[in-house]
Amino acid sequence: xxxxxxxxxxxxxxxxxxxxxxxxxxxxxxxxxxxxxxxxxxxxxxxxxxxxxxxxxxxxxxxxxxxxxxxxxxxxxxxxxxxxxxxxxxxxxxxxxxxxxxxxxxxxxxxxxxxxxxxxxxxxxxxxxxxxxxxxxxxxxxxxxxxxxxxxxxxxxxxxxxxxxxxxxxxxxxxxxxxx
Numbered sequence: 526x527x528x529x530x531x532x533x534x535x536x537x538x539x540x541x542x543x544x545x546x547x548x549x550x551x552x553x554x555x556x557x558x559x560x561x562x563x564x565x566x567x568x569x570x571x572x573x574x575x576x577x578x579x580x581x582x583x584x585x586x587x588x589x590x591x592x593x594x595x596x597x598x599x600x601x602x603x604x605x606x607x608x609x610x611x612x613x614x615x616x617x618x619x620x621x622x623x624x625x626x627x628x629x630x631x632x633x634x635x636x637x638x639x640x641x642x643x644x645x646x647x648x649x650x651x652x653x654x655x656x657x658x659x660x661x662x663x664x665x666x667x668x669x670x671x672x673x674x675x676x677x678x679x680x681x682x683x684x685x686x687x688x689x690x691x692x693x694x695x696x697x698x699x700x701x702x703x704x705x
Contacts, residue, residue: 582629645663
């Protein structure tokens with residue numbers, strides 16, 4: 526099978542119409558070669574913010590979801606786990622490396638489930654019917670957070686599309702079909 530023509534953004538890059546530094550593909554690379562950020566005085570090196578790996582992003586989502594679940598139990602505010610999950614999704618989708626967007630985009634619901642299961646296990650310890658308390662707590666917590674789960678996952682996908690997720694999907698398809 527002949528190799529597929531590259532018709533889109535470079536892998537890990539957003540489409541040209543959402544790039545802030547210009548519409549041409551050469552605008553960014555020319556600035557990068559010059560070693561200066563757009564609008565920065567000459568002679569200053571580019572300082573990029575640190576990036577998370579895909580695993581680090583999933584860990585951030587799980588930790589914040591666990592913390593949100595524990596805070597919700599102690600404060601009595603049922604929306605805290607969902608808000609913590611949504612904030613974690615927004616932060617990680619913005620901070621993860623572009624090459625790891627694919628692994629991050631499929632993980633948030635699973636990370637939330639693991640975090641809530643761990644938190645509910647901790648909260649059910651010492652109760653007479655551990656399994657019953659765990660299952661009821663898990664079911665009610667997941668039902669309360671369902672809209673937040675949809676919102677957080679959708680945010681990860683939308684942000685991922687603008688940060689280069691289609692290029693990652695294209696690369697995966699090429700690798701699976703033996704073209705890459």
